[in-house]
Amino acid sequence: MMGEFPTGIAIELEPLVTRVLAPNASPYTYTGTQTHLVGVGDLAIIDPGPDDPAHIDALMAAVAGRPVTAIVVTHHHRDHSPATRPLQRLTGAPIVGAASVTVSDGGPRADAAFDADYAPDRVMAEGDRMSGAGWTLEAVATPGHTSNHLAFALPETKALFSGDHVMGWSTTIVSPPDGDMAAYMASLDKLMTRDDRVYYPGHGEAVENPRRLVRGMLGHRKQREGQILRLLRSADADVPAMVSRMYVGLDRRLVPAAERSVLAHLYDLRDRALVSEEGETWRIRS
CATH class of the missing domain: 3.60.15.10 (Ribonuclease Z/Hydroxyacylglutathione hydrolase-like)
Incomplete structure (x- = not known):
């Protein structure tokens, strides 16, 4: 380049x-x-x-x-x-x-x-x-x-x-x-x-200004986590369905990466006993 x-x-x-x-x-x-x-x-x-x-x-x-x-x-x-x-x-x-x-x-x-x-x-x-x-x-x-x-x-x-x-x-x-x-x-x-x-x-x-950027990155990830929880409170969903609603207009080449990051959030939420999975479907843990 x-x-x-x-x-x-x-x-x-x-x-x-x-x-x-x-x-x-x-x-x-x-x-x-x-x-x-x-x-x-x-x-x-x-x-x-x-x-x-x-x-x-x-x-x-x-x-x-x-x-x-x-x-x-x-x-x-x-x-x-x-x-x-x-x-x-x-x-x-x-x-x-x-x-x-x-x-x-x-x-x-x-x-x-x-x-x-x-x-x-x-x-x-x-x-x-x-x-x-x-x-x-x-x-x-x-x-x-x-x-x-x-x-x-x-x-x-x-x-x-x-x-x-x-x-x-x-x-x-x-x-x-x-x-x-x-x-x-x-x-x-x-x-x-x-x-x-x-x-x-x-x-x-x-x-x-690294601390400002890092603070923004932490906030961004917490917003994504909140977005996932709100989606699952409205309905159970799999990862592709969540990504299609969370990343509107995303370059199709980047969709697999978005799916992996959402999955990483879900694993973290599962480990914190906030969500559960059955097969490929995720839901709020009752």
Whole structure:
């Protein structure tokens, strides 16, 4: 994609952070996956993206011969982690970050299916750190979009690489069985307690007022939950029927994603003993 969102070009966002956009734009990835390079001397590469030769070439051009300390992964969806393998061959850097997950993903989006070949050399957990010359990355556990999702804080500049947990263009899909709405909401609550200056997401522009956006995302999800409960109070329904009433005018390509998010809400409501299911039909629990 050229013009306003050029792919393959290294753009400095601040002295320690450079962004390279991958050419994998889609209804689910917006303009494409954004890979971030952290550092000036030695580098960390966050979410290297798809295994696309042009994107790999662009990343290596941005590296410009500097040592790569780590290839960092927020979560192993196919639009985020497959480029770890060619980059590791080219740089020798370890793959670190999110744990691998084995799960049958019934989600709708081909570009977000799990990367079955993802193999981290080091799994990071809440509070774990790595560092280079003038930079530190600290893992912030943010499950919900996936069970293994991590964000990474850059304390030197109070930036947060938010992956797909908080994006700069849309709310993220929460797709069971690995996506979990209760975990997602808890992770948003967790971010509200932080004082990060800016978020650099995997998709969409930088978020300059992150707490305001996160507050809005929490409100949006609570509104969706209330909408589901009101629909079920009026009549029992299955997920497609609920989506057709809740998402009027939605792009048909996005309907499967909406159905997965509604299902995630229903599972959360079921676990809280507010609704029950019989086959594919959901109803208010009496």
